[in-house]
Amino acid sequence: MEFFEAIERRRSIRAYRKKKIEEEKIKKLLEVANSAPSAGNLQAYQIFLVKDEDKKKKLVGVSYDQEFIALASVVLVFCAAPQTSGQKYGGRGQNLYSIQDATISCAYVHLAAVALGLGSVFVGAFDEEKVKRILGIPPNLRPIVILPVGYPDKSPEKTPRLSLKDLVKEI
Numbered sequence: 001m002e003f004f005e006a007i008e009r010r011r012s013i014r015a016y017r018k019k020k021i022e023e024e025k026i027k028k029l030l031e032v033a034n035s036a037p038s039a040g041n042l043q044a045y046q047i048f049l050v051k052d053e054d055k056k057k058k059l060v061g062v063s064y065d066q067e068f069i070a071l072a073s074v075v076l077v078f079c080a081a082p083q084t085s086g087q088k089y090g091g092r093g094q095n096l097y098s099i100q101d102a103t104i105s106c107a108y109v110h111l112a113a114v115a116l117g118l119g120s121v122f123v124g125a126f127d128e129e130k131v132k133r134i135l136g137i138p139p140n141l142r143p144i145v146i147l148p149v150g151y152p153d154k155s156p157e158k159t160p161r162l163s164l165k166d167l168v169k170e171i
């Protein structure tokens with residue numbers, strides 16, 4: 001799929017078919033994640049790939065009952081590694097770059113999913129500590145985004161955006 005077509009077709013997808021995602025597609029998504037830029041090329045983040053049905057169901061309970069999480073074929077949990085970036089960049093690395101690194105990687109996957117005929121949604125509303133406990137995420141990592149991914153079961157309408165006039169201030 002052409003890049004701008006993927007941008008145009010991208011939606012937050014919260015309903016998935018039962019069909020499992022093929023392993024080659026999962027690998028492709030992970031390679032795309034790994035290709036994202038990061039501050040100082042430190043890649044101050046880690047990704048947890050959740051396939052286990054029981055763990056997916058548990059994630060629903062700590063994400064304000066966002067039931068669609070359990071229905072996705074796989075769930076990716078992007079975690080910032082604040083110390084990794086902090087060792088080189090101090091507070092800015094800890095509090096900003098590591099979160100940016102993880103978020104950009106997730107955004108890459110969110111878009112690549114479209115090109116592979118898949119759908120996903122950024123989930124930011126969850127209890128970080130409880131997510132860590134469920135997945136056994138070590139203390140040095142901070143879950144930033146939960147990204148359920150699956151074959152879309154719905155084609156949501158395009159959501160509105162600001163006008164470029166309101167978004168961009170030309171100096």
Ligand SMILES: Cc1cc2nc3c(=O)[nH]c(=O)nc-3n(C[C@H](O)[C@H](O)[C@H](O)COP(=O)(O)O)c2cc1C
Nearest residue numbers: 010011012013014066121122123124125126158159
């Ligand atoms: C940082 C962030 C956090 C989000 N958290 C949630 C969430 O917890 N649950 C959810 O259903 N959607 C969540 N979304 C998706 C947004 O609601 C969605 O991107 C927005 O409404 C625009 O719709 P679109 O992505 O289809 O264009 C989040 C998106 C971002 C970028």
